[in-house]
Amino acid sequence: MERKIIDLDQGWAYMLKGITKLKRILEGLPEDPFSSEDYIFLYTTIYNMCTQKPPHDYSQQLYDMYREVFDEYIASMVLPSLKEKHDEFMLSELVQRWLNHKVMVRWQSRFFHYLDRYFVARRSLPALYEVGLACFRDLVYQEVKANARDAVISLIDKEREGEQIDRALLKNVIDIFVAIGMGQMELYEQDFEVHMLQDSGAYYSRKASSWISDDSCPDYMLKAEECLKRERDRVSHYLHISSEQKLVEKVQHELLVVYETQLLEKEYSGCRALLRDDKVEDLSRMYRLYHKIPKGLDPVSTIFKQHVTAEGMALVQQAEDLASSQTANGGVGVQELVLVRKIIELHDKYMAYVNDCFLNHSLFHKALKEAFEVFCNKTVLGSSSAELLATFCDNILKKGGSEKLSDEAIEETLEKVVKLLAYISDKDLFAEFYRKKLARRLLFDRSANEDHEKSILTKLKQQCGAQFTSKMEGMVTDLTLARENQNSFEEYLHKNANVNPGLDLTVTVLTTGFWPSYKSCDLSLPQEMVRCVEVFKEFYETKTKHRKLTWIYSLGSCNVIGKFDSKTIELIVSTYQAAALLLFNNADRLSYSEIMTQLNLTHDDLVRLLHSLSCAKYKILNKEPNTKTILPTDNFEFNSKFTDRMRRIKVPLPPVDERKRVIEDVDKDRRYAIDAALVRIMKSRKVLGHQQLVMECVEQLGRMFKPDIKAIKKRMEDLITRDYLERDKDNQNIFKYLA
Template sequence: MYVYQEINGKVRDAVICLTDREREGEQIDRALLKNVLDIFVEIGMGKMDCYENDFEAAMLHDTAAYYSRKASNWILEDSCPDYMIKAEDCLRKEKDRVSHYLHSSSEQKLLEKVQHELLSVYANQLLEKEQSGCHALLRDDKVDDLSRMYRLFSRIPRGLDPVSQIFKQHVTAEGTTLVKQAEDAASNKKAEKRDIVGLQEQVFVRKVIELHDKYLAYVNDCFMNHTLFHKALKEAFEVFCNKGVGGSSSAELLATFCDNILKKGGSEKLSDEAIEETLENVVKLLAYISDKDLFAEFYRKKLARRLLFDKSANDDHERSILTKLKQQCGGQFTSKMEGMVTDLTLARENQASFEEYMANNPHAGPGIDLTVTVLTTGFWPSYKSFDLNLPAEMVKCVEVFREFYQTKTKHRKLTWIYSLGTCNIIGKFEPKTMELIVTTYQASALLLFNTSDKLSYSEIMNQLNLTDEDIVRLLHSLSCAKYKILNKVPNTKTISPTDYFEFNSMFTDKLRRIKIPLPPVDEKKKVIEDVDKDRRYAIDASIVRIMKSRKVLGYQQLVMECVEQLGRMFKPDFKVIKKRIEDLITRDYLERDKDNQNMFRYLA
C-alpha cells in the first residue's frame, strides 16, 4: 500500500499523458494501460474509491481541458456539419477508449464531459452559424447533417429545445412565403378571369400539402418522431394555415380544393391512389385550421352541388373523405354530410318507384319526363324556396308527384326548391330547332314567350313572382350573356326595370344542344352568416352545460372553460362569449351574484 501511495500520482499522470497522445493520433499500448488501471481498481478491495479519487477525477478534469482547447479552435475554423462530424467521432472514440482500458463505470461521466465541452458550451454558436447552422441545413435539405444534429443534441440536457425552435421558425417562414406568393398571384390575376384565381388557390393548397409532406418526413426520419418536433410542426402550420388568400379563408380554400378533386372535370386529373393520398393530406391540414366549422359549411355547400347536379366523380371517394373527416373531427362533424350521401341513394330509389307508378298509371302522367330528388331538410344546406309561379305544364308535374308521394307517406311535407331545378326545353328558331338546357327559373321565363311576343321587366317579374335580384340575374343570362335567346330593348349590357324583352326568333348556334348558364349567387356571405349563427347556439349550449355542472363560476373561469370546450371546432371570440352570457342572463338561464358582478349562478 505504501508503494501505491508513493507512485500513484506519477502513474496517473503517465496514463493521462498517454491518453492525450492517443487522442492526437499516436499508437499506444492499450493492454499496458488496462493492466495499470486494473491495479487502481483492485487496490480498492471491491470499492471504487481509489480508482475514482486517485485516477478518474484527474482524468475527467484533463479530458474537459483537452476538449475545451479543441472546441475553441474548431468553432472558429469549421462549418457546423464539419464540427458535428468531429464531435461525433470524438464521442465514438471515447466510448471505444472505455471498452479497451478505462473502467466501464467511467463511460457515462467521460461522455458527459466531452458532450459538455463540445456541445453544451457552443450549442448556440453552432446552431446559429451564418452559412452552415441549423437554418442553412434546413434551407439546403441537408438530411444527413440534420440527423447528426438530432443525435448529438439529444444527448445534452434540453439540447433539442433550440433545434426545434429553429425548425419551427424555418417552417413558419416557408409557409408564410407561400401565402405571400399566393396573395401576390391572386391580386395580379384579379383583373383577369375568376377561374384563373381559382387555379392559383389550387396551386397554393397543393404547395402547402407538399410542404407538410416534406417536413413531416423530416420529423419522422431526421428527428426520430420526437414529440418536440411534432409540436413545432403543428405550431408552425397553425400560424400560416389560418391566413387567408385573395379574400378567401383557408377553410374555404381547402373546401374548394376538395371540390376540385372530387367533381367531374376538375382541373386535377389524378389516379384513384393519388386522390386517396391527397384527401388524406387535406384532412391532415384541416387539423391546423381553427375554423373547422367554416370548412364544414363550405364543404357541405359544395358537396350538395356535386350530389344534386351529378357532378361527383366517384361515390367511393366521397365516402372515403367523410370517413377520414369523421376520424379527425368526430361523428358530429360529418353526420349531416353522411346524411346527404345516403339521402341521394334513397332519392334514386324513390325516383325508380315514381317511374313504376307512372308506368302503372299512364293516364296520370304530366306528359313531360320528370325526375324529382326528395331530400331530408335537416341534412342539406338551407335554400331559399320562393313561391315561383310555375308555367301550367310544370304545375301538372308538381301535382302528379305530390299524389304519388302521398301514396307512400302521409306525414311528410314537400317544399319545392325551384332554384336547384333544371329543364331541357325545345326552342323553335327560324334557322333551326334547338334543345336548351336551362334552370327551372329560366325555363319559366322563356315559356312566358309562348303566349306573348313582347314583355316588360315588370310584367315578367309579376308573372313569375320573383325578387328583383333574381329577375336581373335571370334576364341577364337570357339576353346579355353568350346566348341571346331574348332580345332586349334598349340593347345595353345591363338590365334595368324599364327594359322590354322579346323572343329572338333568329337565334342560332353551331351546336344543336346548348346549356345556358345562370351565374351562381356568391354564397360566401351566406355561409359565413350561417356559421356565425350556429356558433352563437354552440356558445350558448356550452355556457349552459358548464354552469349546470358547476352551479357557481367566475367570469374568467367560465370563458376559459367555454373556449376549451369549443376549441376543437372553432376559436370563440371573447367578446361574443361575453354577449352570449348577457343574453343568457336576460333569458333567465344565469344570474349575476349580488355581491360580486364577475360571479355567475346557474338558474335551474
C-alpha cells in the first residue's frame, strides 16, 4: 500500500504546533509537558517529509526552517526581553535566555534528528546543534556582549571594593562567553578577557599610586599580597582558569613591577631598612611577591649584597680603629681574632636569611658570596685575611687559647671557618700560614686535641681538595711515627747499656717534604750535646741507611739546671740558649765575639739569643755595659745572684715575624704553579693567543689564589727563555708550544 504524501505546508503546520508548545513551556506559560506520543509524532513527521521521493523530499527546506524557528523566536521574544533590562537584571535575563535556548536546541534537534543522520552528514553541513548555538551567537551574543561584559567588569570592581555580589551569576555569564566559542577560546579572550585585564590594570594602577605614597613598604606588600590572593580566589570562583596567569601578571605588574624601585628604596621602611631592622617576615613576603616576576629579585639581591658588604666593611673598620687605639697597650692581635668571630656571626645571620627568607635562591647565595669576598679579602693592620683565619684556627686548636669552647662548639666553629675560607682568594697563603702554626702546635706539644686537628683537615680537604691538605696530613702522621721512633730509641738504649747519651734525649724525626722549611745552621754544640747527637745517629742508622738526618737546632728545647747563690732553678730554654749558657761552665766572663766564635752563630741569631738571656725578663747573664741593646763590644758573665720565686721557669726567645718568610715562600710556590698551568694549557692547545692564555691560566689557578696578570706575563717570558714556548714570527700575540 502506497504511503500518503505529506506536502510542506501541511507537515510544517503539524511541526509548528509542537514548536509553539515548546516555546510556551520555555516562557513559563501553562502547558502540558511533552508525552512520548507527541515526540514520536513530531519525529515521524520530519522522517516522512525527508524520505518522500522527489519532488516531495523537503530535507533542504526543513533544514532552513529549523534555523528560521530560532531566528523568529529570538527576534520576537529573546531580544526584547534583554533590551528592556540593564546591569545585573540584564545578566540574569541573559543567563536564563541562554539556558532556555540550550533546552530549545536540545528538543528541536531531537525532533529534526533524521536531518542530522542523513541529510547533514551527506551534504557536510553544520550539525543541528551547531546551527542552534550559532543563532544565539549571531543574534543575541553579538548584540549584548559589550553590555554584558561591562556589567560583569563593573560587578568585579564592586567586589574589589568590598561589596557583596552574586558570584554564581557571574560564573554563569562567563560560561556563556566560553561556551559560545564552541570549543575555541578566542571569543572569551577577545570579547571579555582583554577588557577585564585592561580594567584590572587600571584599577590596580589607581590603587598603587595612592598606596605607594601613603603606606610603608611592609604595609604596601601586605596589601599587594592580599590583592593577589583575592584575584586567584576570583578565578577559582567565576573566571575561567586560563585567565589566572594573565590576571596575576597584570596585577603584579601594576602593584609590584611599576613601583618596585620606589618600594624597595623607601627611606625608613624599604629593603635596606628591613635588613637593618631584621624584619624577617617582611623580607620573606618580599621574596614571595617578587620571585614569581622575571628578574624581580635582581634589585632585592643587589640591595642585600650592598647591605651585607657595608656591614662587613664596618666590622673591618671597627677592628682597625680599636686595634690602632690599643697598639700602645700591646693589644694588637686580639681585635683581629674578635673580627673573625664577628664575621662568622655575620655569615651565620645572613646565611639564615638566604635559607629562610629567600628559600635558598641561587641569586642570594651569589649575592652573599660576592659581599663576603669584598671584605673577607681586606688587610687588617697589615695582616691578610688568610693569616687572620689561620691565627684564629690556631687560637682554637692550641692549648691555652683564648677561645674556651666545648668540643661540639669547636667542631661547629671550625666548620664555619672553612666556609669563610671559600670567600678568600689567597687560599694558598692560608695553607702556608696554617701549616706554620700547625707545625708549632705539633712540635711543641701545644695542640689541645688531635681529633680536632684531624677533623679540620678533613673539612679543608672537602672544601679545597686533597692536594691542599696533603702536606698537613703528612705532618700529623709524622708525629705519630716520631713517637713510635722515640719509643724504639728508648728500647735501643735500654738493650745497649754501654751506649749512654749522658742526657735525657727526645728526638722528633720528620719528613722534609711535609714541613715548612726551617733554617738549619752549623751550631757548634757543647760537648755534652755532641755525644747525644752521635748516639741517636748510630741508632737511626740501624733502622735505615737511605735517609739523611738534618738537625734543626732552632726548634729544639732543653731543660738546664741553673745553680744560683740563693737556690737551684730549672731553666726551660731553646737549644741555642742552652749552648750559650753551657759555655759559662768553663768561663766566668766571655765577650760577644768569643761567644760568636764558640757557637758559630750569625750576628742576628746571636743578638736574639743574648738579648733573651741578659736584657729581657730573666737576666741569667749580666751584660757590660748594662744597656738594652746588644753590641759586638759587649761582655757577659754568669749572674749568680739571679733568683725567682718559681723553681722552674721558661726563658722565651724574642718572637720572629714569620709573615715575610711565609709570603716569600708562597710567592715562590706561585711562580711554580703559574709555570705549570701555562705549560699544561699550551701542551693541550699547542697554539694560543696571549689574551686567551692569560684567561685560561687565571681560571685554572683561581681556586687557590688570584694570580697577578703581570706575574703571568713575567712567567710567560721566562718560559720563552727556557724554550718551553715561542712567539709566532708573524704575530707576537700568538704563542706556540715547543715539545
